[in-house]
Amino acid sequence: xxxxxxxxxxxxxxxxxxxxxxxxxxxxxxxxxxxxxxxxxxxxxxxxxxxxxxxxxxxxxxxxxxxxxxxxxxxxxxxxxxxxxxxxxxxxxxxxxxxxxxxxxxxxxxxxxxxxxxxxxxxxxxxxxxxxxxxxxxxxxxxxxxxxxxxxxxxxxxxxxxxxxxxxxxxxxxxxxxxxxxxxxxxxxxxxxxxxxxxxxxxxxxxxxxxxxxxxxxxxxxxxxxxxxx
Amino acid sequence: xxxxxxxxxxxxxxxxxxxxxxxxxxxxxxxxxxxxxxxxxxxxxxxxxxxxxxxxxxxxxxxxxxxxxxxxxxxxxxxxxxxxxxxxxxxxxxxxxxxxxxxxxxxxxxxxxxxxxxxxxxxxxxxxxxxxxxxxxxxxxxxxxxxxxxxxxxxxxxxxxxxxxxxxxxxxxxxxxxxxxxxxxxxxxxxxxxxxxxxxxxxxxxxxxxxxxxxxxxxxxxxxxxxxxx
DNA sequence: GGCCGCCTCCCCCTTTTGGGGGAGGCCAGA
DNA sequence: TCTGGCCTCCCCCAAAAGGGGGAGGCGGCC
Numbered sequence: 344x345x346x347x348x349x350x351x352x353x354x355x356x357x358x359x360x361x362x363x364x365x366x367x368x369x370x371x372x373x374x375x376x377x378x379x380x381x382x383x384x385x386x387x388x389x390x391x392x393x394x395x396x397x398x399x400x401x402x403x404x405x406x407x408x409x410x411x412x413x414x415x416x417x418x419x420x421x422x423x424x425x426x427x428x429x430x431x432x433x434x435x436x437x438x439x440x441x442x443x444x445x446x447x448x449x450x451x452x453x454x455x456x457x458x459x460x461x462x463x464x465x466x467x468x469x470x471x472x473x474x475x476x477x478x479x480x481x482x483x484x485x486x487x488x489x490x491x492x493x494x495x496x497x498x499x500x501x502x503x504x505x506x507x508x509x510x511x512x513x514x515x516x517x518x519x520x521x522x523x524x525x526x527x528x529x530x531x532x533x534x535x536x537x538x539x540x541x542x543x544x545x546x547x548x549x550x551x552x553x554x555x556x557x558x559x560x561x562x563x564x565x566x567x568x569x570x571x572x573x
Numbered sequence: 574x575x576x577x578x579x580x581x582x583x584x585x586x587x588x589x590x591x592x593x594x595x596x597x598x599x600x601x602x603x604x605x606x607x608x609x610x611x612x613x614x615x616x617x618x619x620x621x622x623x624x625x626x627x628x629x630x631x632x633x634x635x636x637x638x639x640x641x642x643x644x645x646x647x648x649x650x651x652x653x654x655x656x657x658x659x660x661x662x663x664x665x666x667x668x669x670x671x672x673x674x675x676x677x678x679x680x681x682x683x684x685x686x687x688x689x690x691x692x693x694x695x696x697x698x699x700x701x702x703x704x705x706x707x708x709x710x711x712x713x714x715x716x717x718x719x720x721x722x723x724x725x726x727x728x729x730x731x732x733x734x735x736x737x738x739x740x741x742x743x744x745x746x747x748x749x750x751x752x753x754x755x756x757x758x759x760x761x762x763x764x765x766x767x768x769x770x771x772x773x774x775x776x777x778x779x780x781x782x783x784x785x786x787x788x789x790x791x792x793x794x795x796x797x798x799x800x801x802x803x
Numbered sequence: 804g805g806c807c808g809c810c811t812c813c814c815c816c817t818t819t820t821g822g823g824g825g826a827g828g829c830c831a832g833a
Numbered sequence: 834t835c836t837g838g839c840c841t842c843c844c845c846c847a848a849a850a851g852g853g854g855g856a857g858g859c860g861g862c863c
Contacts, residue, residue: 475710483717484679530840552782552785763812770852805862830837
């Protein structure tokens, strides 16, 4: 099964370089090239590559924007351009990584990686995996661990709460009013007030808004899962 | 510069296998082996390895616990055991990855990786990078992108707010009362009420607690940075 | 100039919230 | 058995929050 690759970079020489390296592999076929984001989107429609190697800095439309559009199409139209994107760049500021992953990229590697590693990255991503430069993986892990780590100290405070109180706190962190909590937990509104009071007092908080903050900070509530369809 | 490695696994055969592969490299030296977490901690103290390959499932003390203790020492005593840990396991449940990264591991690879890749992983981590199995990187990215992605739709609603209103929302998401917001923004409490009201009305929220939820969900506030020293 | 959006502040009002008690039932551990 | 923690609900009360107006100043835009 050939892996169909498209190379997107505004510098023709760079493009040819990558293409040659990849085309040299028996299981990889470079089916298209593009010089900017707009061309990339068109070419992707026409040639249906499996993998797109995308530069960031390009005229007309940069690689991040193009990636976002390509993968958004994929998500909405479903099955059209079911390709996966590897961002290939010389620079690695956090901001780019951030936006690249948000756009849906499956890889983020620096252009100075050895050719074999690039080939391996293409195979890995074609296989459903993801590949980041070691340093980037490192930072991603740090950020992740940080989010978990901070929860530690606060999670201890959480343990001073009874089961019911934690349930109430979770409901508060859901944006529910006391009446709604009562309904959700099948108890009276007065009881909810009691629980809310002990939650606030035990955690040293002043009002439910601070309780929501606390819930998010300690990991009881996490951004991303919720609908916010209040 | 030789990379000093320690291999920790309860199965002697597995241990020997990895050791042989690594010792065969000119720049890598296996300086110790251990059969469980306790031994690993002792041996690490004695042999000061740069890299520890750590299995998870082991008697006495598992690899995650050992990793956490080793790296906690490192953080507190500073400079003692300045090693980095690669978790090497047959299983890859999310839960393990989660805990491994929290413990401070710099790598998480499955035992079925090809020997060259393992060697490469050791070099990468010794070099300050991090290495995850492709599938794990993939999931880490998804989780990360999810947290960012949901912010998209909500961030649009955010743009309906004026600058001042966003400032007020941020203050609400900080757990501040109207009076505190007034003080922080150098405006009167009545003005704060006005802003809060328009924030709630523009975003379709009912109370400040929901506003806090919204702020976290859309990324205006993020878990991890705050003190919660209310 | 006139219009409009934004920021600022004021009034009055109702609802919610949070604090301070008290009280009964239930269950586990001393 | 009895004590203590937990869950449940009640009372009263003060403070805060939220909704509904109105109004003046200010800067941009047509």
